[in-house]
Amino acid sequence: MQLRFALLAPVLLVSAIAVTATLSAQDKPADKPADKPAQPSADKSLPPVTAKTPPATGEAPTAIAVLERSVAAIGGIEAWSKVKSMEVKGQLEMPGQGIKGPTSSFIAAPNKMVTVILLSGIGEIKTGFDGTVGWSADPISGPRLLEGGELEMLTREADVLKDADPVKRWDKVEFAGEGEFGGFSCWKLTATKGASQSTLWFEKETGLQRGLETIVESQLGKVPVSTVLISYREFEGPFGKIKLPVRTEASQMGQKMVNTVESVAFDGVDAKVFELPTAIKALLEPEPAEEGETPAAEPAKPTAPAAPTAPAAPAAPAKPTEPVQPKKEG
DSSP: OEEEEEEEOOOBTTBOOEEEEEEEOTTSOOOOOOOOOOOOOOOTTSOOOOSSOOOOTTOOOOHHHHHHHHHHHTTOHHHHTTOOEEEEEEEEEEGGGTEEEEEEEEEETTTEEEEEEEETTTEEEEEEEOSSOEEEEETTTEEEEOOHHHHHHHHHHTOTTTTTSHHHHOSEEEEEEEEEETTEEEEEEEEEETTEEEEEEEETTTOOEEEEEEEEEETTEEEEEEEEEEEEEEEEETTEEEEEEEEEEEEETTEEEEEEEEEEEESOOOGGGGSOOHHHHHHHSOOOOOTTOOOOOOOOOOOOOOOOOOOOOOOOOOOOOOOOOOOOOO
16 A cells, blocks of 8 residues: 655634555555534533624624634633644544554644654654744654745744734635534635635624635645534633634545544744754755765956055156357357
């Protein structure tokens, strides 16, 4: 059985990495079709948000109103802006492939993150962003620098305030109606960032985001990903109460992945966690000259300009010659 997989940029705060696995073997039976998203009932522990009153029956809200209510539902930007760092531990499972393993995500304000996933049969998969450089490392592809669409998405998702300040996250957000998503009655928004467009789903009753449909850039190209945020939990910290999704289901390339959060610890992440690994630092160094190749000559160092010469002293004026005396005759 051959395995090939790609690291996908994170699409959720508690799911900093998504791993897509495609199994190909002649003796492998056809994969079972992906299960339909679970149809959970609304979280009874999450009362409707009253900070932003939902529109009356039959009245469609504006996109901004939906976003503002979602921010209030997860604790508000004031509480989120006080978060210095988070360590999130959980489990990632691919039921159709029998693959499961622990996950650890480290996030620090304003925009640093590292995620480590240890999957059975694959090994350790890491991805990170130190505020400037995006990178990943896995047993198949080895260490690599993220570029283009992968880096752009990772940069956006590493922002601690991306969900608490969604207007800043997108270039344009528009109201697109209503519908059922993942078993929840939702308002539907379309959001644009650059050339990419996503569909966002927000539960009418609680204001919480319940879904995201987007295109993720990966080593395999552009991959459609549909994610359902099934359940949330409230966490207490020195900054106040905030809510995080603790169970999500993502469907991509015919596979379903379930991410479960087990614990969250605040403001205790060591800054060294975000330092670039040695293998990634090596990728940033200039490549050495090949054997037999003459290294490029260093440019000549500029020499100091010559000191200006003193102007020559003016010549002394010539003495006037005496007039010639005429000779006397006789």
